[in-house]
Amino acid sequence: MFQKILIANRGEIALRIQRACRELGIPTVAVHSTADAEAMHVRLADESVCIGPPPAKDSYLNIPAILSAAAITGAEAIHPGYGFLAENAGFAEMVEAHGLTFIGPSPAHIRMMGDKVTAKATMARLGVPLVPGSNGVVADVAKARAVAERIGYPVLIKAAAGGGGRGMKVATDAGSLDEAFRVARAEARAAFANDAVYLERYLDHPRHIELQVFADGHGNVVHFGERDCSLQRRHQKLLEEAGSPALSTAERDALGGTVTEALSSIGYRNAGTLEFLYQDGRFSFIEMNTRLQVEHPVTEMVCGIDLVREQIRIAAGEALGYRQRDIRFSGHAIECRITAEDPASFTPSPGRVTAYHAPGGLGVRVDSALYAGYVVPTQYDSLIAKLIVHAATRADAISRMRRALDEFAVVGIQTTIPLHQRIVDDPRFQGGDYTIHWLERFVAP
Ligand code: MV4
Numbered sequence: 001m002f003q004k005i006l007i008a009n010r011g012e013i014a015l016r017i018q019r020a021c022r023e024l025g026i027p028t029v030a031v032h033s034t035a036d037a038e039a040m041h042v043r044l045a046d047e048s049v050c051i052g053p054p055p056a057k058d059s060y061l062n063i064p065a066i067l068s069a070a071a072i073t074g075a076e077a078i079h080p081g082y083g084f085l086a087e088n089a090g091f092a093e094m095v096e097a098h099g100l101t102f103i104g105p106s107p108a109h110i111r112m113m114g115d116k117v118t119a120k121a122t123m124a125r126l127g128v129p130l131v132p133g134s135n136g137v138v139a140d141v142a143k144a145r146a147v148a149e150r151i152g153y154p155v156l157i158k159a160a161a162g163g164g165g166r167g168m169k170v171a172t173d174a175g176s177l178d179e180a181f182r183v184a185r186a187e188a189r190a191a192f193a194n195d196a197v198y199l200e201r202y203l204d205h206p207r208h209i210e211l212q213v214f215a216d217g218h219g220n221v222v223h224f225g226e227r228d229c230s231l232q233r234r235h236q237k238l239l240e241e242a243g244s245p246a247l248s249t250a251e252r253d254a255l256g257g258t259v260t261e262a263l264s265s266i267g268y269r270n271a272g273t274l275e276f277l278y279q280d281g282r283f284s285f286i287e288m289n290t291r292l293q294v295e296h297p298v299t300e301m302v303c304g305i306d307l308v309r310e311q312i313r314i315a316a317g318e319a320l321g322y323r324q325r326d327i328r329f330s331g332h333a334i335e336c337r338i339t340a341e342d343p344a345s346f347t348p349s350p351g352r353v354t355a356y357h358a359p360g361g362l363g364v365r366v367d368s369a370l371y372a373g374y375v376v377p378t379q380y381d382s383l384i385a386k387l388i389v390h391a392a393t394r395a396d397a398i399s400r401m402r403r404a405l406d407e408f409a410v411v412g413i414q415t416t417i418p419l420h421q422r423i424v425d426d427p428r429f430q431g432g433d434y435t436i437h438w439l440e441r442f443v444a445p
Pocket residue numbers: 131156163164165166200201202203204206208229230232235275277286287436
C-alpha cells in the first residue's frame with residue numbers, strides 16, 4: 001500500500017479523500033493556492049504545500065507545481081478528485097512518467113472516453129445501446145442532412161470534444177439544420193479548439209441515469225447500481241438519488257451486465273461512470289466519465305462501500321475481493337448539492353460564514369469543508385456542502401432530507417438550502433416523475 005498520497009484538489013472532495021486515506025493509515029499531502037491557506041483541507045492534512053496564486057490555472061491546474069510538491073514530500077500516488085486535472089490524460093501520463101501512481105484509470109482510457117465519438121463507437125461495438133446517430137464525426141452540412149434524413153428530426157448536433165452540455169444545438173427540421181450545424185461547429189471550435197461534431201436523434205423528455213462501475217485490473221468488473229441525476233439546471237446537478245425512482249431491479253441488472261462485460265473487454269481499471277439518457281423504457285449511452293463523481297456518496301450509502309478506498313486499493317494493485325453477487329443495494333439515498341448562491345437568481349454569494357451548524361442523526365451525512373469563520377473564496381466552484389441522507393425507502397429518505405435541511409444553518413452568505421426545501425416539498429418530486437427539464441421550469445422566474 002502507498003506510504004503517502006498527495007491530493008490534487010480542494011474543498012469537500014479533498015477532505016473526502018483524506019478521510020479514506022486516514023482509515024487506510026496513509027499520510028496525506030494537501031496542495032493549496034494562496035487563497036486557500038486557511039482552508040479545512042489544508043488544516044486537516046498531515047502536510048501541505050502552497051502551489052501558486054488564486055487562479056486555478058496557476059495553482060490547482062499547475063502540473064509542474066503539483067509534481068514538485070509530490071517530489072519534495074515523497075508522495076507515492078496522486079488522487080485528482082473531480083474537476084481540475086481528474087480527466088486530463090496528459091497529467092496522468094506525467095504522474096506515471098515521474099514514477100508516481102495516478103489514482104484513476106489509464107491515460108489511454110481517459111483519452112478514449114474524453115473523445116465522445118470514440119467513446120460511443122467503442123460502446124456500440126461492445127453492445128451498449130446508443131441513441132440513433134451519425135456513428136462518427138460529420139464533416140459537412142450535406143452529410144449532416146443525409147444523417148438527419150436517415151435518423152429523423154429533431155436532431156442534436158454535439159461537439160466531439162464536448163460533454164457537460166457545451167457546444168450542443170438542436171435542429172427541429174431540415175430548414176434549421178444548416179444554421180444549427182454551422183453554429184455548433186463554430187462554438188465547438190471556440191470552446192475546445194476542435195470543431196469535430198456528430199449527430200444524434202434528439203430525445204425530448206429523457207431522464208439522466210448513470211451507472212457506477214469499478215474494475216480492479218485483475219479481471220473483476222462490478223457495478224454499484226445507478227444514480228438518477230435528472231434534477232439539474234444549466235447542466236449543473238442540484239439533487240441526485242440512488243436508485244432511480246424510474247428503474248426496476250431487472251432493468252438495473254440487465255444494464256449492469258451489459259456495461260461490466262463491455263468494460264471488462266477493454267481492460268478498464270479503477271472507477272468509471274457511464275451516462276445514459278432513459279426515455280420510454282430505453283437506455284441510450286451518451287458519455288463516460290473516467291473519474292470519481294461529485295454524487296458518489298449516494299452510491300456509497302446504498303452499497304455500504306467506500307468508493308474512494310476502493311479507488312486507492314485498486315491503484316495500489318489490490319483485487320476488489322468480492323463479486324457482483326456480493327453487492328447488495330439497501331434502501332434509498334438522496335444528495336442535495338448546497339452552493340453559495342442566491343437561491344432565486346443563482347448569483348454567487350462568496351464571503352464569510354459567521355455561523356455554521358451541520359445536521360446530524362441517523363442516516364444523515366454532510367460532506368463539506370465549511371466552518372464558522374471560513375471565507376468562501378470567489379475564484380472557485382460554489383459548492384460548499386453535500387447533504388446526503390439514507391433511509392429504508394424513498395419516502396423515508398425524503399422525510400429525512402426535509403428534517404436535515406431544516407437543521408442546516410449557514411449564516412453570513414446566501415445558500416441554495418431554501419431551494420432544496422422547495423424541491424423536496426414538491427409533490428412532483430415526491431412522486432419521482434420528473435425528467436431533465438423539470439427543474440429548469442420549477443426555478444424559472
Ligand atoms: C442529449 C439530449 C437529448 N437527446 N442527447 C446534455 C449534456 C450532455 N452530457 C448530453 N446532454 C444531452 N444530450 C440526445 N440525443 C439532452 C441532453 C441534455 C441533458 C442531458 C443530461 C442531463 C441534463 C441535460 C440537460 C439538457 C440537455
